[in-house]
Amino acid sequence: MRNSRKLQKIKEIVNSVRWHEVKEEAIELLRKLIRIDTTNPPGNEREAAELLSKYFSEYGVESQIVESEPQRSSVIANLKGKKDLKPLILLSHLDVVPANPSEWRFPPFSGEIKDGYIWGRGAIDCKGLAVVEAVAMNLIKRAGIKPDRGIKFISVADEEMGGEKGAKYVVENLDIDGFGVLNEGGTGVVLGNRKIYMPCFGEKGPLWLRIKAKGKPGHASMPHKDNPNLILIQALYKILKSDLGRKLSDGFIRSAKFYLIDNKKSLSGLKIFFSLVEKSDFAKEILGKALSSLFYMLNKNKLSAMFSNTLSVTIMKSGYKENVIPEEADAVLDIRILPGYDHDELIEKMRKIVDDPRVSFEIISVYEPSQSDPVSDFMMMLKEATSAVFPSTFFPILATGFTDSRFFRKKGIPAYGFLPFFLTDEDLSTMHGIDERISIENIELGLKLMLAIILHICTEENSLPGL
Ligand SMILES: [Zn+2]
Structure with missing residues (x-):
């Protein structure tokens, strides 16, 4: 040494x-x-x-x-x-x-x-x-x-x-x-x-995002499709169902190779494997998906989050009276972004997934991953x-x-x-x-x-x- x-x-x-x-x-x-x-x-x-x-x-x-x-x-x-x-x-x-x-x-x-x-x-x-x-x-x-x-x-x-x-x-x-x-x-x-x-x-970099649904107000006794609560729920459902990006980051691979595998003869196969993965974005994504899903299933949320862009709905606000359909509803998302992803691209992706002009996205605050x-x-x-x-x-x-x-x-x-x-x-x-x-x-x-x-x-x- x-x-x-x-x-x-x-x-x-x-x-x-x-x-x-x-x-x-x-x-x-x-x-x-x-x-x-x-x-x-x-x-x-x-x-x-x-x-x-x-x-x-x-x-x-x-x-x-x-x-x-x-x-x-x-x-x-x-x-x-x-x-x-x-x-x-x-x-x-x-x-x-x-x-x-x-x-x-x-x-x-x-x-x-x-x-x-x-x-x-x-x-x-x-x-x-x-x-x-x-x-x-x-x-x-x-x-x-x-x-x-x-x-x-x-x-x-x-x-x-x-x-x-x-x-x-x-x-x-x-x-x-x-x-x-x-x-x-x-x-x-x-x-x-x-x-x-x-x-x-x-x-990871935090992106705090407000999603706003605009609809038509009205009497709750006459339900209609422009209820902002429904619009918001549908938008959130689509976002939550989607994959916002999962992968093995380059930093993780470099760290694992150096600290866990190097100099261990028994793990030389793993070293070759990681060297191949390092060269392929596709492989990094496949492995990222596998690991984040596996850890999520095992309830190891922190580990799962190390390989994925995560999203938590933290605040929801809407409505003011039992029998009134309000005109807007909004939710705040706390999104955590892995190095190698861009927050603007991520918002654009969500916009496409939601695909509804009545829904708007507003950045509350954002810090790049570092x-x-x-x-x-x-x-x-x-x-x-x-x-x-x-x-x-x-x-x-x-x-x-x-x-x-x-x-x-x-x-x-x-x-x-x-x-x-x-x-x-x-x-x-x-x-x-x-x-x-x-x-x-x-x-x-x-x-x-x-x-x-x-x-x-x-x-x-x-x-x-x-x-
Ligand atoms: Zn502290």
Whole structure:
């Protein structure tokens, strides 16, 4: 393995940290952060940004708070590198989605510790990540390690509402450049009794679309064919029945070939197979269809969505009186588009499928799918650093949700999603759900992984202290 001496050194440094104390420090910081209610809307991230800024300043790490508007604050901290290299960017967000206290076991902004977990909205998404990144970065400073490459911590406002007042503002208004971004998105997962690192190299693009049916109003006692509710139902039925595009993306093939198949003699046949598939759009579509249908049948919706353009009807509005046929009806669709598809072409396709002049399509918002190279130096270092702490299968995937990473990719900075935890299905369901929590075990693992990742990406072997 390349870098084996360096990785051995990193392992020794990670093992030499007094984790019991550092873990307590991280837990306290996370509890404080959870107790600051940054539900978005409205966000009000200022107090949270100040808490992190103060934490950095206690250890002599310089930081600044930037505001896109009053109270919409993001915090940026810098640890300079010895060399003129682009920094590693550690990204996270300060805002959280709403939580209904009556459904929770503990109040969502309490930061309660119980059963080995820290409970609260944001414990995983994304205050847990912010804390692990901040504490690991501070550890570098405290250990007196002078990294060759700088480290830039950015925790932003407004991610949960699209990022206009957070990441987008920061990327567009500050002179941000980087070697690569480490953000939320992928994670380590627990599947049965196996643990697998599944960072993400890209994400689908969301298209929020309003479909409006115009008809004729009238008395409900005299049904007619121009009832907008019927027009809308028929249009939606046709769209839902159709195939909006399914395929194996090039990123998936590249990732599978490199991380799962390469160097495994027993799988050499599979490698040849993927090399053939890579050259044929037809084969990619056939396989995409097969896999998305198979996973859908098995109720593995997330896996199915990795190979298909998906559609969910999220809002329907129509009517105002029991006995009146209204004049219009509309529905909102949340469509998630794979890399390699174009949203205009997709809308055109739907228009043709519906084939009804009484139905119109209006874009509410759209973001293109975005991805970085799954087999980059950055990703290789992520793989090596994680395996130095806890060796396990490493398989980068395409995320079905979207994150702030897209703003950085648009600027040409590679961005990868990786929560340095091993999360079960149940853990994952609490993000944006009820009883969000993170285990203390995961906090410790996250700190170790993050420290190893920073050391591997930002220091050369001879800059690492001997023990
Ligand atoms: Zn998040």
